[in-house]
Amino acid sequence: MAxxxxxxxxxxxxxxxxxxxxxxxKPWRRTLRPICSAQQVSTDITCGAPAVAVAEVHAIDExxxxxxxxxxxxxxxxxxxxxxxxxxxxxxxxxxxREMASRCGTRPACTTCGRPTGYLRSVFAVRxxxxxxxxS
Ligand SMILES: [Zn+2]
Ligand SMILES: [Zn+2]
Numbered sequence: 732m733a734x735x736x737x738x739x740x741x742x743x744x745x746x747x748x749x750x751x752x753x754x755x756x757k758p759w760r761r762t763l764r765p766i767c768s769a770q771q772v773s774t775d776i777t778c779g780a781p782a783v784a785v786a787e788v789h790a791i792d793e794x795x796x797x798x799x800x801x802x803x804x805x806x807x808x809x810x811x812x813x814x815x816x817x818x819x820x821x822x823x824x825x826x827x828x829r830e831m832a833s834r835c836g837t838r839p840a841c842t843t844c845g846r847p848t849g850y851l852r853s854v855f856a857v858r859x860x861x862x863x864x865x866x867s
Contacts, residue, residue, distance in 0.1 A: 765860060767810035769817070780810035782860055786817060789854040791824075792842045803844055804856070814857065821855045 765785075767778035787804035790796060794803025809817060825839075829849045832839040839849040847853050 765808040767813050768808050769810070769813040778810060778813055780812065782808035783811045784809055784814050784860055785858045786814060787856040787858075788817065788821060789841065789846060789848070791828075791848050791854060794841055794843045794846075803841075803846075808860070818851075818855065818857070822851050825849065825851045825854060 765782040767780045767782050769778040770776065786807050786809050787800065787802070788807065789802070789804050790799055798805075800806050807817075825848065828839040832849065838847060840847050841854075
């Protein structure tokens with residue numbers, strides 16, 4: 732289902748999302764024309780494509796770290812390609828977590844705050860960015 736032509740950008744994001752540095756503190760830049768903040772871990776190169784959405788990804792088991800919003804979510808501005816990749820990665824994570832938990836007869840949850848992590852919508856939220864940028 733890979734329709735996007737910007738594969739390298741998507742691959743970088745996939746790499747990025749599986750690294751610990753997903754939960755690394757990042758400055759939240761409020762700009763009129765936000766750009767994708769997905770980063771490659773080894774080089775720190777930012778994707779930089781025009782962002783289409785703000786994603787809130789729950790920092791599962793790490794949500795008491797610095798640099799997160801009050802809900803313990805990592806807030807990232809993402810371009811279309813990175814958004815698709817991050818969503819896919821989180822979906823895979825959630826499926827895996829749910830499968831592991833069901834084998835043990837438990838419900839998956841964030842060990843830090845207890846938020847259920849068995850469904851994508853409970854750990855991943857997206858707000859589209861309009862033409863005027865972010866509404867505050
Ligand atoms: Zn991107
Ligand atoms: Zn949590």
